[in-house]
Amino acid sequence: MSAKYVFVTGGVVSSLGKGIISSSLAKLLQSRGLRVTIQKFDPYLNVDPGTLNPYEHGECFVTEDGAETDLDLGHYERFLNIYTSRANNVTTGKIYRTVIDKERQGAYLGKTVQIIPHITDEIKRRMLLLGKSGQYDVVVTEIGGTVGDIESLPFIEAMRQLQWELPDEDCLVIHLTLVPYLSAAKELKSKPTQHSVKLLQQDGVQPDILICRTEHKLSQELRKKLALFCNVRPNAVIESIDADTIYRVPMMMREEKLDEIVLEKFGLTTAEPDLEAWKGFLDRLGAPKSHVTVALVGKYVELQDAYKSILEAFIHAGAANRCKVKVVPVHSEYLTEDNVEEKLAGMDGILIAPGFGERGLEGKIKAVRYARERKVPFFGICLGMQMAVVEYARNVLGLSDAMTTEVEANTANPVIDLMADQKTTTVKGGTMRLGAYKCQLEEDSLAYRIYGKPLISERHRHRYELNNDYVERLNTAGMRITGCNPETGLAEIVEIPTHPFFIGVQFHPEYKSTPENPQPIFVAFVKASMEYHDKHNHNTEAESAR
Ligand code: GLN
Numbered sequence: 001m002s003a004k005y006v007f008v009t010g011g012v013v014s015s016l017g018k019g020i021i022s023s024s025l026a027k028l029l030q031s032r033g034l035r036v037t038i039q040k041f042d043p044y045l046n047v048d049p050g051t052l053n054p055y056e057h058g059e060c061f062v063t064e065d066g067a068e069t070d071l072d073l074g075h076y077e078r079f080l081n082i083y084t085s086r087a088n089n090v091t092t093g094k095i096y097r098t099v100i101d102k103e104r105q106g107a108y109l110g111k112t113v114q115i116i117p118h119i120t121d122e123i124k125r126r127m128l129l130l131g132k133s134g135q136y137d138v139v140v141t142e143i144g145g146t147v148g149d150i151e152s153l154p155f156i157e158a159m160r161q162l163q164w165e166l167p168d169e170d171c172l173v174i175h176l177t178l179v180p181y182l183s184a185a186k187e188l189k190s191k192p193t194q195h196s197v198k199l200l201q202q203d204g205v206q207p208d209i210l211i212c213r214t215e216h217k218l219s220q221e222l223r224k225k226l227a228l229f230c231n232v233r234p235n236a237v238i239e240s241i242d243a244d245t246i247y248r249v250p251m252m253m254r255e256e257k258l259d260e261i262v263l264e265k266f267g268l269t270t271a272e273p274d275l276e277a278w279k280g281f282l283d284r285l286g287a288p289k290s291h292v293t294v295a296l297v298g299k300y301v302e303l304q305d306a307y308k309s310i311l312e313a314f315i316h317a318g319a320a321n322r323c324k325v326k327v328v329p330v331h332s333e334y335l336t337e338d339n340v341e342e343k344l345a346g347m348d349g350i351l352i353a354p355g356f357g358e359r360g361l362e363g364k365i366k367a368v369r370y371a372r373e374r375k376v377p378f379f380g381i382c383l384g385m386q387m388a389v390v391e392y393a394r395n396v397l398g399l400s401d402a403m404t405t406e407v408e409a410n411t412a413n414p415v416i417d418l419m420a421d422q423k424t425t426t427v428k429g430g431t432m433r434l435g436a437y438k439c440q441l442e443e444d445s446l447a448y449r450i451y452g453k454p455l456i457s458e459r460h461r462h463r464y465e466l467n468n469d470y471v472e473r474l475n476t477a478g479m480r481i482t483g484c485n486p487e488t489g490l491a492e493i494v495e496i497p498t499h500p501f502f503i504g505v506q507f508h509p510e511y512k513s514t515p516e517n518p519q520p521i522f523v524a525f526v527k528a529s530m531e532y533h534d535k536h537n538h539n540t541e542a543e544s545a546r
Contacts, residue, residue, distance in 0.1 A: 003131030011196030019072030058305025066435025298353030299360035301329030335363030349529030352384030385504030
């Protein structure tokens with residue numbers, strides 16, 4: 001069977017959740033036994049989002065093979081419980097770079113290189129790449145941006161051409177729009193959707209399915225009206241009402257029979273969906289037996305998407321522990337000696353987030369000290385781990401000027417320093433230590449107890465590392481390196497064995513957490529926070545009883 005292609009476009013406004021809809025449809029098709037993947041085409045000119053800051057783009061998601069990608073790929077992996085790769089995220093920058101490089105090599109000698117056909121041919125080649133690999137029955141392609149944007153036009157055009165090149169039953173277009181509710185008129189309005197579909201039609205594309213984001217239920221009458229004006233069948237007008245959790249959206253799409261409509265168009269018959277594992281997760285998520293409060297200390301905490309994978313990993317780990325995890329954002333830039341007690345009081349666990357640059361660094365160090373001295377469960381990720389080392393070097397080893405050379409190039413005590421192969425690197429894009437690397441665990445460590453095996457693999461995104469010149473001194477003073485890369489000896493994990501739960505990791509465990517496969521350190525951290533919470537509450541009760 002040749003692969004089937006679903007294209008997902010968006011209209012009316014941005015941020016409608018094309019990624020969640022794409023993931024939910026893919027989940028339903030996967031649950032019927034089909035091999036499904038999802039790819040995203042982003043209209044911007046950056047080759048990848050690796051050099052964008054979270055204000056521009058939210059989190060940068062890293063794949064196993066070391067691609068810095070759009071955060072929607074995180075949703076694809078979490079919903080499908082599969083790995084994506086470099087091929088799953090294409091940007092205009094990548095397309096142009098390929099075409100211009102080919103032009104320089106003489107691939108188009110004598111020809112004028114143009115958007116049509118050269119750019120659109122390269123887009124089409126990439127749109128079909130995963131489908132042609134033979135690994136998938138269905139490839140869902142999410143087109144970034146909103147219909148009508150100048151920059152996404154070549155993607156829409158390539159999709160239009162493919163609709164004619166592929167057999168009719170192999171290709172399908174979904175258009176996701178907003179049906180706004182006007183409270184003054186007490187009415188849902190269909191006009192923006194009509195206009196949005198008209199824009200798509202002007203570009204030569206007729207959607208097969210309309211998915212309407214809405215705050216209120218769509219009446220049959222409104223569905224009929226949308227079908228009539230937008231040229232789709234009434235049963236292909238799908239309601240997507242706001243959900244309490246994104247993980248419920250596959251169930252909602254199932255109720256709307258989205259999967260059946262897609263299969264019908266593709267002429268496919270499959271088994272009924274098996275969503276037992278997913279339902280089990282939703283049941284655990286919806287019926288917590290306890291609750292904890294953890295601090296997320298970072299400099300982008302006011303942005304909802306900056307630490308997306310960490311927040312999702314807490315949801316998975318919470319469900320695994322039957323515990324509601326309340327994540328309290330603590331802005332590292334405003335964390336000082338004077339307010340650290342007040343800001344972190346009542347926290348059952350403290351997570352220090354990854355990051356780059358100087359802003360908020362001292363605040364992170366203060367938070368580490370608080371967690372270490374008060375014996376609050378501590379979890380440092382990447383820069384968070386590096387700051388745990390800086391804090392220990394300063395306050396336990398007495399090296400008061402200990403610092404990372406990322407912000408203080410000439411410090412006398414560079415406990416965190418640039419990796420050797422980074423010292424000659426000047427290009428910024430895609431040159432960090434990226435993707436999956438192995439890590440060997442010490443057998444009598446917290447990490448080993450958490451993972452239950454000696455060799456693990458996690459994803460990375462960093463240029464700096466723990467300086468091995470300090471390992472012995474740290475060790476003697478009580479901070480152990482319990483995980484190392486077996487090939488390079490790079491320190492990957494630090495722990496303080498005398499602390500109830502203190503772990504810092506150079507890698508990013510959050511990227512691999514999924515509802516059906518929650519990440520073990522997050523699960524253990526939530527459990528440690530629950531224990532801290534119980535003990536703490538018990539103490540308070542005991543104290544007040546006295
Ligand atoms: N800035 C640090 C480095 O490059 C940490 C990176 C991170 O937290 N992802 O090593």
